Amino acid sequence: MASKSLTAGKNQVTFRSFGVDLAGDLYLPEAFDATKVYKAIVGASPFPQVKDQIPATYGPEMAARGFVYLGFDYLGMGDSPALPGEFKQSRYMFRLIENTWDAVSFLGTLPFVGEIYGLGVCQGGSIIASAAVTDHRIKKIAMVSGMMAADAFQWTNRDQVNQQIAAANASKQKMYEGGEPDYVTPIGLNDEQSREDFVAAMAGINPMAGETYDYYGRDGVKGPMAVPNFTNMHIGDQGMQSLFSIGEAYADKIVQPSLTIYSKAAWTAVCSTEFVSKLTNEHEELAFDEFSHVDFYYKPEAVKASTDAVAEFFNK
Template sequence: MALQSGKNRVTFKSFGVDLVGDLYLPEGFDENKKYKAIIGTSPFPQVKEQVPATYGPEMAARGFVYLGFDFLGMGESPALPGEYKKSRYMFRLIENTWDAVSYLTSLSFVDEVYGLGVCQGGSILASASVTDHRIKKIATVSGMMAADAFQWGDRNIVDQMIAGANASKQKMYETGEADYHWVNVIDDSMTEEEFVSTGTPMAADTYSYYGKDGFRGPDTVKNFTNDHIADQAMQSLISIGEHYADKITQPTLVIYSPSAPTAICSTNWIEKLTNNPEVLTFEEFSHVEFYFKPEAVKASTNAVAEFFNK
């Protein structure tokens, strides 16, 4: 297919099906030249029209090739035959990422491949990078790499999540039908006041992006909804990357906000790394503001571009 500067719709194989992605190419793109390429891994439960659609053009404007894509069963990417949409399982996300790297590496104009993970995308990228050394450098923004302390803080709540996920898994097995729920408590019809009143941590910050009146909520992004397959917790509670952090050899940049409740997911990971990571903090931004706030996105993408260009 003919590729051109800007956004290009592409597909690549993973688990035998075609995942759908957006390949962002720099201004003046020339397929006879060589470019540094970035695989972008997105927050849960996002589609490519959200954070990848923000970071893709920004990184292309800085001279990089950037691939954002819908993981298996998300957005425009199909589920496996006999399975269900919106089943974003961690183990498969890692393999999807490996296949995305294979796709980028196969392109004649790609020189090296780097990884840029935001929120849960940081955990996906960290896990994928442990044994995929085709990824030459990694950068994370508001990353959830070391998520155990954050996710398992209240064992009673965790046990409730697991019980619900187990029941959903059994229900789907017995009925053969998908079982969905509002995995982050927020539903597509809630007002900000209603969501904040639930007492959910980071409610206002979360709503600013995912709410029906949010920046990239269900009313503004095609193929996005806050509902999700209900057995999700059985895999999302397993934080793989942090337990292999000392095995990661690639140069690493960690960007986060010390004032965000999720900061511990970055700080605990930094402590486990043995590759002398670079760390950049921005007290003035929240966890979610790195998704879309212009000043936060500019700060993070400038830092990532400088790091990848070293």
């Protein structure tokens, strides 16, 4: 890529991963100068997001703080293709890690990029933590509302988990035999539901239903009406991979300095606190009482608090 074609703000880019071109947005600081060297961030988004959601929020914020930020659509998601013979909406954990490694490689080819850091939100936290275990090109990592310790969150009800696995297994067999995609609603939310219907359906199951809908729902701030290439529908065998938590299992192997930001009141707080308890690296922890898990996705006060903290941490 010719650096002279890049300008301050958002730039559409592509980079190779699994032999195909993934679609990305490269956010550059104001008064960007290709002859200078900048600290760069590879971003990782929540499940099941595309680059027009969290990356489109955090990218401009981190660029405004002087960083180069790369947000991208994972293999089979958003504007990135699936592999030949495979289906869209196939966000598989192991591939997310490898896509992230390739994103780091891409940033490493840019002459104006110096140190590279990782910033993940929700599932993106697990992706960044996992990728960093063996990719020491990533010099520091930060995780916001991160789902790193997924075992404490996803495996508590074994009967429920085994039902999820059985459904994923059946979906995989169906797709293998029929050659057609089998799309489901992994978080129980489709693209047509009203907020009232979804919250009622999740009563006693998901205490985050209201804030989840406000972001992902049909009428949400970053739902399918607001982000045309996003859908809440996902490939049916997703559970066979999303139930793995590599970052948690290898937390004590992470050597890079890390920052974990989360809400004390969030249902998901245990995913951060359990992860932190396993770390042996140089580590900082920032917990808030006033924000929820999803607040960090888009609410101005929460986003400012997290991005200010991340910028300070990466600049140390």
